[in-house]
Amino acid sequence: MSSGRERTVTRLHDELPAIVTRSVEAIRAAVPAYRDLRGPQLDEVEHIAARSLRRLLDLWIDDSDIERDRLAFRAIGTARAADGRPLTDILRAYRVASDVFVRHVVDHHLDDLEPADVADLSLMVLRTLDAVSEAIIDAYTAYRDRLTSDRGQAQAAFLDDLVAGRQNSSGAIADRSRQLELALAGRPRLLIVDPTDPTRPVSEHDLDTILRALGATPHTDRSDRTPRTHLRTRRGTRGIVLLPTTVDRVALDTVCAALDLHGCLMSGRPIADVAAAYRLACDGLDTAPGHAFADRTLLDDGDCQLLVLLTARATADTDAVVSSVLGPLRDPSNTHLLDGLRAFISTGTATAAAAELHVHPQTLRYRLRRAQELTGRDPRHAWHRLALDTAIQLQQLAGPIRTR
Structure with missing residues (x-):
C-alpha cells in the first residue's frame, strides 16, 4: 500500500x-x-x-x-x-x-x-x-x-407498521400493498375500539364480526383472494381496523354497540398519516368521559382534538378543533346556521334563541336540525354542546370567517 x-x-x-x-x-x-x-x-x-x-x-x-x-x-x-x-x-x-x-x-x-x-x-x-x-x-x-x-398475518403486520409509524413513505406503502394484494384507500378511515368492560380485550371474533357487518371479508377467510380494502390488528386490549372511505358509520356504530365496544373512527387523513391518527385517537379514548358516548359508541376526530386541547397535550391544535368540530358550518353560506347554534347554546332554548335573532322559533329549530345534520352533533347533549361551544369560542377568538 x-x-x-x-x-x-x-x-x-x-x-x-x-x-x-x-x-x-x-x-x-x-x-x-x-x-x-x-x-x-x-x-x-x-x-x-x-x-x-x-x-x-x-x-x-x-x-x-x-x-x-x-x-x-x-x-x-x-x-x-x-x-x-x-x-x-x-x-x-x-x-x-x-x-x-x-x-x-x-x-x-x-x-x-x-x-x-x-x-x-x-x-x-x-x-x-x-x-x-x-x-x-x-x-x-x-x-x-x-x-x-400467511396473508392474514402479513396484512396485520402491515397495519402494525402503519400505526407505529414505521411505514410513512407513500411509495413504500403502495409497493407493500401490491405485494400483499391490497386495494387500500388513499384516505382511509381508521377504527380503534375498546371493550366497555375493561377486564376483557377485544377479540379476533369481535373484529371479524365488525368486518362481516360491513360486508367485508374477515382475515380468517382465506378462500377469498379478492384484493382487500381493509386491514385489522390488535394492540393490547384494543382492536384496530383500517377501512375504506365509504364505510357506513351508522352500521359501524350499531355493530360496535351490539358487541359492547366503544371507540373512535378517524377519517380524512392520508394513509401515510395513520400513525398520527392512531395516536390522536388513543389520546382521546384514554381521556374521554363516559357522557361523550351518551348517544353513540364511536368518537370522531373532533372529539379527540377537543380532548387533546382540554387535557393540555403538547399536540393540541385550536385550528384543528374548530375545523373538525364545526366542519361545513365554517362555510360563509352556513353563517345563519352557525348563528342559530351559537344563540341556542348561549340562551339554552330555541324560543329564547329565536327571540335573540328575531326569527320564528320554527325557523330556529330548522337551523338547529341542519347544523346537527352537517356536524353530527346534537347541541342538546352535554358533550356535543361542550364541543360546539368550545369550537365556536375558538373561532371567535381567531377572528371572523373570511368570505371567498
Missing part, C-alpha cells in the same frame, strides 16, 4: 461525517422511497451509511474479506423487507452512496494517489457492492416469502 493511500485514508476518516451527509442527501434526491423518511428512519439511514463507508475505508486499507459482513447486510435486507421498502430502491441507495464516496476521493485526493490505488479502490467498491447486493437480496426474498405465505 502506498504512503499516499495511507494519508488519504486518514484524511477521509476526518471527512467522513461530511461525506455521509452528502451521501444521504444524494440518496433522498435519487431514490423515491427514501424521500419522505423522517425521524428514526432517517437516523437509521445515516447510521448505516456511516458504518458502510467506514467499512469501505477499512477494506481499501487491508483488503479484508467482505464476507464477514454478510450477516449484518442480511439483517438489513430482512429489516427493509419488513418495513416494505422496495428492493430496487435499497440497492440503488448503496450504489448512490458508493458513487458519492468515490467521487469525493477523486475530486479531493487524486493527486496523492498512485494509479494502482485508484484501481484498487474501484475494484474494491465493485466487489463490495456485489457482495452486499447478494446478501440483501437473499435475506429480503426469504423474508418476503415467509411473510406472504
